[in-house]
Amino acid sequence: MIIETVKTQENSYFVNGTMSVPNDPANKDYQAILDWINEGNTPEGPDVIEQDYVALRTGEDGYASTGDQLGMQFDGTWEDHVTDVKTRFPKTITGGTTIGDVPQDILDAAAEKQFNTQATDYRIATARIAQYILSVGRAEVVESQPTGEQVWNEETFEMDDVMADVITQTEIEPLEATVEVTVYGDDPEAEPTVETVTNPLIVTDVEERTAAQAVIDATPTEVIQHVEA
Amino acid sequence: MTVKITKPEINVREKLNELKKPTGVAGEAMLRAETPQEQFNLIGAGRRNIIINGDFQVSQRGDFTTASSMPNAYKLDRWLCDRNGTATVQHTTGHDIPGTPAICKAIKLVQTVTGNNYLGVRQKIENPTQYVGRTITYSAWVRSNTSNARIQWYTQGTTQAAIGPNHSGNGEWEYLSFTTVMVGNPSTNWYVDVFIDNGSYSNTTITAGDYVEATMIQLELGNVATPFEHRSYGEELALCQRYYEEITSPSYDLFLYAINTDNGGGYRRASFYYKVTKRVNPTIAVAFYLTPGTSRGVNGITTSNFDVYVNGSSASAYSAIEYAKIDAEL
Numbered sequence: 001m002i003i004e005t006v007k008t009q010e011n012s013y014f015v016n017g018t019m020s021v022p023n024d025p026a027n028k029d030y031q032a033i034l035d036w037i038n039e040g041n042t043p044e045g046p047d048v049i050e051q052d053y054v055a056l057r058t059g060e061d062g063y064a065s066t067g068d069q070l071g072m073q074f075d076g077t078w079e080d081h082v083t084d085v086k087t088r089f090p091k092t093i094t095g096g097t098t099i100g101d102v103p104q105d106i107l108d109a110a111a112e113k114q115f116n117t118q119a120t121d122y123r124i125a126t127a128r129i130a131q132y133i134l135s136v137g138r139a140e141v142v143e144s145q146p147t148g149e150q151v152w153n154e155e156t157f158e159m160d161d162v163m164a165d166v167i168t169q170t171e172i173e174p175l176e177a178t179v180e181v182t183v184y185g186d187d188p189e190a191e192p193t194v195e196t197v198t199n200p201l202i203v204t205d206v207e208e209r210t211a212a213q214a215v216i217d218a219t220p221t222e223v224i225q226h227v228e229a
Numbered sequence: 230m231t232v233k234i235t236k237p238e239i240n241v242r243e244k245l246n247e248l249k250k251p252t253g254v255a256g257e258a259m260l261r262a263e264t265p266q267e268q269f270n271l272i273g274a275g276r277r278n279i280i281i282n283g284d285f286q287v288s289q290r291g292d293f294t295t296a297s298s299m300p301n302a303y304k305l306d307r308w309l310c311d312r313n314g315t316a317t318v319q320h321t322t323g324h325d326i327p328g329t330p331a332i333c334k335a336i337k338l339v340q341t342v343t344g345n346n347y348l349g350v351r352q353k354i355e356n357p358t359q360y361v362g363r364t365i366t367y368s369a370w371v372r373s374n375t376s377n378a379r380i381q382w383y384t385q386g387t388t389q390a391a392i393g394p395n396h397s398g399n400g401e402w403e404y405l406s407f408t409t410v411m412v413g414n415p416s417t418n419w420y421v422d423v424f425i426d427n428g429s430y431s432n433t434t435i436t437a438g439d440y441v442e443a444t445m446i447q448l449e450l451g452n453v454a455t456p457f458e459h460r461s462y463g464e465e466l467a468l469c470q471r472y473y474e475e476i477t478s479p480s481y482d483l484f485l486y487a488i489n490t491d492n493g494g495g496y497r498r499a500s501f502y503y504k505v506t507k508r509v510n511p512t513i514a515v516a517f518y519l520t521p522g523t524s525r526g527v528n529g530i531t532t533s534n535f536d537v538y539v540n541g542s543s544a545s546a547y548s549a550i551e552y553a554k555i556d557a558e559l
Contacts, residue, residue, distance in 0.1 A: 001302075010528045019514035019554075020527040020535075026509035028558060 001029060003036040006043035008103060013043065025109070037110035045100040052095030057085055118223045125215035126227075134205040137174035142167055175199050270451060278458040280352055280421065281468045282307045283369075283446040285320065285334040289466075289475055293320040296339065303558060305336055306469035307352055311422075312338070314346030314435060324444065326370050326402050335372075335444035340425070340435040347432055349424030349441065353559035354448070355508065357384055357419035360411050368406035368454035369423060369446040371396050377433050378425045378441040380405050382448075384415030390430055396441075406454035418559060421448055470505035472559070477552040502534040503555055511535075511557035515550050532557075 007014040013021045013033055021029040037043065056062055062085050063069065072078035132138040146161035153160045179199050184192045262268045269275065287306040299310050299318040310318055319337045326333055338348055369380050376398035383390040393407040423443040427433035445457040460468075513527045513535050529536035537550060 009526060012528055012530055014526065015512075018516075019512050019556075020530060021512045022510035022530040024510035024530075027512060029512040029556070 001032055003032060003041075006033055006036065006041075008043055008046040008100075008106075010046070013106070023106070031113075033106070034110040034113045037107065038114045043102050043106065045102045048098045048100040050095050050098065051093075053089045053091050053093040055095065056089040056093060062089065115223060115226075118219055119227050121215050122219045122223060122227050125212035125219075128208060128212040129216065132172060133209070134175045135177060135199075135202045138169065138172040140167060140171035141169035175202055177202065276458070277447070277449040277455060278460075279354060279448040279450075280307075280446050281472075282465050284444055284457065284459065284465075285336050286462050287465050287469045288320055289469065289473060293318060294322070295319065296337075299338060303473070306465075307472060307558075308336060309351045309353065309558075310338070311351050311424075312346060312348045313432070314340060314344040314348060315342040316340050316348050321442065324402065326445070333444060335370075335442050337440060337442040338425075339438070339440040341437055343437045344435060345432045346435050347424055347426040347430075348435055348439075349422050349426070350443065351424075352421045352446075354419040354421060355559060357411075357415040357417075360419070360450075361414060362411065363450055364408060364410050364452050365448060366406060366408045366451055366454045367391075367393060367421065367448050368404065368457075370402050370444050371405050371423060372400065372402045372442040373425070373440060374398055374400045375425060375435070375439045375441075377427065377435070377439075378423070379428065380407070380423055380443075380446075381430070382409075382419065382421045383430065384411065384413060384419050385417040389413050389415070392428055392430075395428070408452045408454075421446070467505055470503070471508055472557050474503055474505065474507075474555045475552060476501060476555070478550065498529070498536045498538045500529070500534045500536050501553065507532045507555065507557035508559075509557050511555045514554040514556065516552050517550055 001015075004016050007017075009020065011023050013023070013030070015021050015029065015033065019029070021027060021033060024030055033043070051059065064072065064081060069078055069081070072081050142165050144163045145166045147164045149162040150159040151162055152158075176199055178196045180194050181197050182192045183195050259268055282305065285305050285308070288304075289306055290304060293304055296317040296319040299312060299316040301309075301311055303309050304318050305320060317339045319339070320334060321337045322332060322334045324333045324335055336350055338350065340346070340348055367380055367382060371378060371380065373396040376395055378398070379395035380393040381391060382393075389412055391407070391409040394405045396403055396405065423441060423446065424430075425433070425435055425439060425441050447454070447457050449455060449458075510530050510532055513530055515527055515537070517525060525537070525539040527535055527537055535553075535555075
């Protein structure tokens, strides 16, 4: 669905003038509206209907019932009642429809979705960057770790751990920077040629690392702080 | 006194041979099963297919028997068309596939412009976390003229891409299946696909005229691809309507009379109940007789019904709808 317009309604959003999308995070179209807002679009607020003086005078706060007005005439208060209603609802109140504010809850929901998406993208990107560079390889890491055995130290008169070197990270040789590729021409009679090209695995590695770094660079500071906290 | 008793001779070897029933491998597996549940699983009893409308019986959104432009949208029920090139979609029928009714229907997607694209159909499965750690077998009948057509699935969240076998590309119906264990934690969706792509969920060169056609798509627990589970049209329709349903009234009459019930407050409302309770509060797309807006529209959307309202107390304050499309798809 391509969203063009979103109009706020009572507990729903009227999209493209054809469909009503409920205020329900499990609805796929509601999620599409959040994405649309995060692309820089703004929904239109709800219609706020203001009644005109006729509706107000005949409404709940307007004229009393016919029976009550007959009673007022008998009591002599009827003119005061009519004057009061006309004063409160003058003919200058012509009514109409105005546009209200966009509900804050959908703006907050869109911001939260964007925040969570950026956090997820940042985690994926940092994990990608943390992988070793194919053209550089990976060095071996050796750590001295206790074997679980202990021996008596005659100088300190204490039991000491027996230590041993353990490889905690194996070495990986860097990939060859270039590879040879046999190229066949259009002429089936011609001998194929051998060309030296950059190792495609390294090319892909560089592209993926560049894309991951771009994601990291574009991540807002508050998202990074949230993830790293 | 000594009494002599004679008994008929018994050939123990013959008696043992009589115990050898012609059970076969499957029968022996049944005999080896230690619990009824194990036997139940062995014969694939009960409802098996997790896929809905796997044989493309249901098409509530319209008649697609003629090839038409394919958008990235739902056409046949529960199946999302997905492409980034230009293609057509068609609801085909009458396929002669072993073990299939003569009326067997399928979906056919045809690339119309050569490009570096992907092309396929996808069903999104609800609540995938319930399948984590389970062995899943995916099977389908597929026909294609390219060997880049394949069956596959992947999960969002902790992504797992399970790439199945590809079609030979010989233009004949082929039965494809594979078994995988779902790992990770699919936090949102599980996509079950029949695609033309490069085999790792990316683009490949698709030539104009390349097509993929699929039917009898089945996803089941266990490591054996059992025969496709045919459900009746009524059953499939009801399953589909949990996600999508249409109410139509071409002459507007139904809705016109329903709206004339004054609910007070200047608003008149009428509730319309779905045939099947929806997965979530659905999106309601309506075709109003008069332009919707402040004075008439839809609200009160729930998983069981929605309201049509009109604002105004005069006799002319009415509205009518030609149809309502109720969409709770994933």
